[in-house]
Amino acid sequence: MLLNALLLALREIRRNLMRAFLTVLGIVIGVAAVITMVTVGQGATDAVTAQVASLGSNLIIVRPGAAIGMPQGGVARFKMSDAAALADRVTNIESVAPVTNRSVSIVYQQKNWTTSVIGTTPEYFPIANREIASGRAFNTGDVRSGRAVCTIGNTVRKELFGNEDPVGAKLRVNTMACEVIGVLATKGQSSFGMDQDDTIILPITTLQRRLAGRQGTQQVGQIYVSGKDGVDGDVLVAEIGAVMRELRNLAANESDDFSVMDTRQIAQALSSTTRVMTSLLGAVAGVSLLVGGIGIMNIMLVSVTERTREIGIRLAIGALPREVLWQFLVEAVTLSSLGGLIGVLLALLASAGMASAMNVPFNFDASINLIAFGFAAAVGVVFGFMPARRAAQLDPIEALRHE
Amino acid sequence: MSTPGVAPEPLFRLCGITKTYGQGEARFQALRGIDLEIPRGQFVAVMGPSGSGKSTLMNILGCLDTPTTGEYIFDGEHVERFNSIQRSLLRRHHHGFIFQGFNLLARTSALENVELPLLYRGMPRKERDALAAEALAAVGLEGKFRNTPAELSGGQQQRVAIARAIVTNPLVLFADEPTGNLDTQTSEDVMALITRLNTERGITVLMVTHETDIAAHAQRIVRVKDGLIDADSLPPGGA
Numbered sequence: 001m002l003l004n005a006l007l008l009a010l011r012e013i014r015r016n017l018m019r020a021f022l023t024v025l026g027i028v029i030g031v032a033a034v035i036t037m038v039t040v041g042q043g044a045t046d047a048v049t050a051q052v053a054s055l056g057s058n059l060i061i062v063r064p065g066a067a068i069g070m071p072q073g074g075v076a077r078f079k080m081s082d083a084a085a086l087a088d089r090v091t092n093i094e095s096v097a098p099v100t101n102r103s104v105s106i107v108y109q110q111k112n113w114t115t116s117v118i119g120t121t122p123e124y125f126p127i128a129n130r131e132i133a134s135g136r137a138f139n140t141g142d143v144r145s146g147r148a149v150c151t152i153g154n155t156v157r158k159e160l161f162g163n164e165d166p167v168g169a170k171l172r173v174n175t176m177a178c179e180v181i182g183v184l185a186t187k188g189q190s191s192f193g194m195d196q197d198d199t200i201i202l203p204i205t206t207l208q209r210r211l212a213g214r215q216g217t218q219q220v221g222q223i224y225v226s227g228k229d230g231v232d233g234d235v236l237v238a239e240i241g242a243v244m245r246e247l248r249n250l251a252a253n254e255s256d257d258f259s260v261m262d263t264r265q266i267a268q269a270l271s272s273t274t275r276v277m278t279s280l281l282g283a284v285a286g287v288s289l290l291v292g293g294i295g296i297m298n299i300m301l302v303s304v305t306e307r308t309r310e311i312g313i314r315l316a317i318g319a320l321p322r323e324v325l326w327q328f329l330v331e332a333v334t335l336s337s338l339g340g341l342i343g344v345l346l347a348l349l350a351s352a353g354m355a356s357a358m359n360v361p362f363n364f365d366a367s368i369n370l371i372a373f374g375f376a377a378a379v380g381v382v383f384g385f386m387p388a389r390r391a392a393q394l395d396p397i398e399a400l401r402h403e
Numbered sequence: 404m405s406t407p408g409v410a411p412e413p414l415f416r417l418c419g420i421t422k423t424y425g426q427g428e429a430r431f432q433a434l435r436g437i438d439l440e441i442p443r444g445q446f447v448a449v450m451g452p453s454g455s456g457k458s459t460l461m462n463i464l465g466c467l468d469t470p471t472t473g474e475y476i477f478d479g480e481h482v483e484r485f486n487s488i489q490r491s492l493l494r495r496h497h498h499g500f501i502f503q504g505f506n507l508l509a510r511t512s513a514l515e516n517v518e519l520p521l522l523y524r525g526m527p528r529k530e531r532d533a534l535a536a537e538a539l540a541a542v543g544l545e546g547k548f549r550n551t552p553a554e555l556s557g558g559q560q561q562r563v564a565i566a567r568a569i570v571t572n573p574l575v576l577f578a579d580e581p582t583g584n585l586d587t588q589t590s591e592d593v594m595a596l597i598t599r600l601n602t603e604r605g606i607t608v609l610m611v612t613h614e615t616d617i618a619a620h621a622q623r624i625v626r627v628k629d630g631l632i633d634a635d636s637l638p639p640g641g642a
């Protein structure tokens with residue numbers, strides 16, 4: 001009986017392809033929207049989560065100035081001794097790296113390239129989760145003596161060296177000659193779209209003495225801190241804050257002139273925001289799926305009225321009311337499932353396209369596809385039932401008389 | 404009319420059948436006590452003025468409708484109290500219908516129209532196609548299997564309807580004004596076809612008509628007037 005109903009439903013759909021298509025358009029759009037929203041949102045969340053992982057364990061960044069993005073002019077910068085004092089006095093700290101950034105132009109043979117240089121100490125590499133792909137990182141001895149050695153990011157390597165092995169080569173960084181001793185492992189883009197491989201890292205002392213111009217040799221842009229395993233981020237942030245206030249001689253009534261941010265917390269907040277956005281967008285799309293279902297009901301109801309005579313004929317030649325019910329129900333479910341299927345295919349294209357346009361990973365998630373498809377089919381059952389029952393309850397004589 | 408000795412059980416037996424439509428003020432008694440017996444294999448024409456209750460009677464005989472009171476025995480079974488599912492199954496297995504307005508499924512090929520009753524009998528596709536083709540051939544529509552009703556003339560449409568009614572090889576063929584929409588020549592063709600089904604296959608035929616020359620094809624004419632049987636006669640030279 002179900003097979004018969006399916007056959008009849010398919011015949012009817014084939015007979016009226018245009019109407020069938022318009023009927024399911026709502027479902028197609030609804031399903032495609034739900035899947036695309038959730039897939040792209042999921043991709044964005046994954047991107048943020050991957051970012052969290054790549055930040056390294058418990059990375060805390062201390063910057064001068066009250067908050068991120070606030071002007072830092074007039075605020076006292078950090079000194080090398082601040083970093084050392086933090087490492088000394090906060091027992092929960094695993095290690096500390098002072099960091100100073102500058103923009104420089106580097107030249108190798110005929111090629112030149114503008115990039116950002118990071119001056120720091122060897123502790124930076126584990127804290128910031130940067131690995132060496134070839135060669136070596138500089139060591140404490142290099143920092144103490146301020147040697148002109150550097151490790152370069154992969155983008156810099158590609159731009160200046162192509163396929164050549166850069167280790168041992170001499171670069172010119174602004175006016176300073178500098179030997180390449182290592183190449184950093186690729187890290188890709190940060191969540192803010194910065195190419196983390198477009199950089200070179202060298203000893204902070206080298207940068208302070210030879211590249212920082214007239215600025216004081218002791219100056220430090222920011223301090224990277226990693227906490228010991230299992231230390232709560234909030235506790236660490238509070239402890240660092242307290243020590244920094246002392247180091248910077250702030251009176252009790254003065255507010256902080258520095259900021260301590262736990263990158264993991266920020267990233268987590270960011271990813272939970274993304275997740276909330278994803279569910280919101282998904283819910284909105286879900287509503288459109290529901291509207292699509294109502295569209296199906298509408299058309300099916302019209303179709304029952306339109307086909308009253310046909311139903312009368314079927315009943316007169318011996319169709320059981322429940323067979324008529326099944327025919328219409330199966331027709332509705334077949335329509336909505338077809339719509340769901342088209343929606344799934346459309347979503348595949350749309351989310352792949354959007355993911356690459358928005359630069360987030362595209363992860364095909366079978367479960368959301370199944371859920372949306374199942375929901376579309378269920379919409380067919382729910383909204384197909386009323387028209388189907390109406391058809392089945394028709395009186396054959398009345399139905400035959402219907403014009 | 405009844406033969407002496409052991410009378411065989413008639414295919415139809417109606418005793419005091421009444422049918423009342425509506426309630427209260429709008430109450431209308433369309434049938435007011437019909438007694439009728441029809442033996443197997445008979446070709447009966449039902450005649451009578453408009454509104455006399457012919458269609459109502461046919462609908463009850465064809466189990467599309469139920470009588471208000473009275474007994475209706477079909478093939479030895481009391482069917483007057485059958486529920487709608489039982490009536491559907493009875494129609495499916497023993498009845499064939501031809502309607503005045505053809506009542507074919509639109510945008511559906513002749514073949515698909517004819518195999519519809521077989522579909523509801525759960526017959527597999529191959530058998531269905533073969534039987535439907537056979538029935539269409541029997542009504543002289545060999546070349547028109549793929550045509551939809553819109554692509555057929557009135558007479559051809561009615562022949563498709565006849566093919567659909569006989570494809571299940573029913574006990575009874577019901578025809579409510581089968582030639583009502585057809586011209587004289589086509590009417591004659593259709594009547595010849597129905598008569599042949601009656602004589603060659605022994606199908607009992609119940610036909611409503613207004614026209615005397617159409618009724619003349621039948622072996623027996625039952626005249627209905629105001630919900631009662633007014634006259635019941637064998638036409639001259641009938642069986």
Ligand SMILES: Nc1ncnc2c1ncn2[C@@H]1O[C@H](COP(=O)(O)OP(=O)(O)OP(=O)(O)O)[C@@H](O)[C@H]1O
Nearest residue numbers: 424425431433451452453454455456457458459460
């Ligand atoms: N569903 C209904 N509700 C109320 N009255 C009805 C209904 N069906 C038929 N009638 C009435 O019953 C009477 C008999 O109707 P019926 O259709 O049986 O007539 P008929 O003999 O077939 O007429 P015609 O030759 O015009 O087809 C008519 O007076 C009609 O108005």
Ligand SMILES: [Mg+2]
Nearest residue numbers: 457458459579
């Ligand atoms: Mg009538």
